Amino acid sequence: MRRRLLAIAAVFTLTATACSSEIRGELRSEGDIAGLPITHFESGLKAGAPKPDLVVENVSQTEDDRLAVAAIADVSAFWSEKFPRHFGTEFQPVSKLLSYDSTSDEINVCGATTADVAMNAFYCPPEDLVAWDRGTLLPLLRERFGSMAVVTVLGHEFGHAVQYRLGDKAGINQQTSTIVKEQQADCFTGAYFRWIAEGRSQYFHVSTSEGLNQVMASLFFIRDSPGQSAAEHGAHGTAFDRTYAFQLGFETDAAKCAAIDQADVDSRITERPFDPNDAGMGDIPVNDQTLGMLQQSLDESFAGAGVQGPKIVNQGGSCPNGVSTPPASYCEDSNTVTIDMAALAALGQPIDREAELSGQESSGGGLGDFAAFAEVVSRYAQGIQVGLNVPVDNGNAGLRTACLVGAWTAAIDHDGALLRPSPGDLDEAIAELLQPRSLIAADVNGHPAVNGFARIEALRLGYFDGSGACSAEYP
Structure with a gap:
């Protein structure tokens, strides 16, 4: 986040309905995912899946190659039907x-060497490869995010x-920008995963809860690193952009992706360079001063x-007379959002991208300043809603609260x-939304919506369509 000297005002409208209650700590499982039921099971290669009849150069007997070859066979079957x-x-x-294997093989393919293609997967048009x-x-993806992450990357390529x-x-020619190609490919991947989620794959099954969360x-x-321009050659998009495209394909079809x-x-793309006045390159400290600015x-x-x-108020993040959701809680009796400043400051530390890419745990464990601020915003939004009954x-x-966080984010996004x-x-908000205990997408008792897919979609709905869409979509 970056700070400026002046403020703007944006009007938020909400709709009042009746109340209910739940037991604190449970995941919310109501609703569906793009018309499909919410399901819970271990996603991955099906037991008894057929052995793919494919010729793969330099293939090994590793688990990762077994997944990769099955993914290629499966996505080929999808396109044979849909194309x-x-x-x-x-x-x-x-x-x-x-x-x-970039750690041992000498690679010279499509004009690239081993150093060029390490930690990568790619499609080479001249060789149709x-x-x-x-x-x-592949091992990093599988170990960090599960086997469906491997399928995601191969489906994209x-x-x-x-x-x-x-x-x-598909409007593809030599002048087509990289970002358009990448958005289409992410969208195609979403359409393919819809096919899997509908139970039409011979090779894989994916749950619409934990499985899609892995994706x-x-x-x-x-994702691309913050500050990259979408106009650059090689731009793939932010996580916000990439999940948008994937969800578009999942909710529509491949023809929509090609358009x-x-x-x-x-x-709609959000990838842009840092503003010259953004001295912190996207990061400001979470402290009394910046929380005061957030209040205003x-x-x-x-x-x-x-x-x-x-x-x-900086009073420990818990409500003495009500339900607590530290590090930030909405206390109805006092109409306050009480925060644990130390915990929020730790959450607000920048994401350790180097550790992330190497598969190591981040030393600080931070998700970025905006993740911390957005948790506070979500509790503030609870207070506004309580005031409106x-x-x-x-x-x-x-989900309505995550949507309102998105609406507020868009409302303050101008000079x-x-x-x-x-x-x-x-x-950074998406990183928080993908945590098992997401506060941005939780009700007043700390119950988060069960599915990362739905949480991200709610944030995006508010960001693009405003607060009115939040109360309409999540009445």
């Missing part, structure tokens, strides 16, 4: 497949092979609600704001 339906021609299989690093990338076959039908986490992992063009991307920003932003917003302890409350989001801040 004629959406695009009117038969799908031609990819010509070459290559597995390599899909390749993957089984030495570093196969999406580029689909683009190569579509050409003009969202892997997309977060392979993604530069105008669409320009209208929230009071002005929610002024149109017509109720008294809660005061943010909106229920804050039912199945929709957590003159007292606090203004920096590049990477929305990704």
Whole structure:
């Protein structure tokens, strides 16, 4: 986040309904995921899945290659079915497949050497080749995020092979920007995962709760670093951008993905360089001063609600006479958001990207300043809703709150704001939303919505469509 000297006001409108209650600590499981039921089981390769009949150069007998080859066979079956339906021609299989170990193999393919392709998977159009690093990338993905992360990355690279076959039908030519190609490929991956989630895959099954959470986490992992421009060659997008495209494909179909063009991307992409005035390069400390600025920003932003917003007080993060959700809690009896400043400051430490990429635990454990601020915003939003007699302890409350955090983020995102989001801040919110105990997407009792897919979608809905959409979608 970055700070400015002036403030803006944005009007938030909410709708009142009746109240209910729940036991503290449970995940909320109401609703569905894009029309599919919420399911819980271990996602991955099906027991008894067929052995793929594919020729893969340099393939090994490792678990990662077994997953990768099954993923290629599976996504090939998906496109063999969908390509004629959406695009009117038969799908031609990819010509070459290559597995390599960047820690031991000497690679010279598609003009790239071992150093170029380490920790990578890619599609090479001139050779019509899909390749993957089984030495570093796939094991890291599988160990950190589960086997469906491997399927996600291979499904994405196969999406580029689909683009190569579509050409003009997907608007792809030599002038097409990298970010458009990457958004299409992420969207194609989402359409493929919908097919798996519907139970149509011979090889894999994925739950719409923990399984899709693995996918969202892997997309977060392979995001671009904050401050990169979407106009740069090689830009893949922020986690916010990449999950948007994936969810678009999951909720619609591959034809919609092929329609993604530069105008669409320009209208919504969040990847941008740091502002020259952003001295902290996206990070400010979480302390009394910045929490005071947050209080002012929230009071002005929610002024149109017509109720008294809660005061943010540094009193340990727990409510003496009510339910506590530290490090920030909304206390209805005093209309305050009580915070544990030390815990929020630790949460607000920058994400250790070097540790993340090496598969190590971050030394500080921080998720970034915006993750900390957004947790406080979520509790403030609870207070506003209580003032309007909106229920804050039912199945929709957590998602509505995440949506309101997104709406507030967009409302302060212009010149003159007292606090203004920096590049990477929305990704920090996604990092928090993917935590098992997400406070941003939790009701007043700390019950988070069960699914990372739904949490991220709620944040994005508020960001793009405003607070009115929050009360309409999550009444």
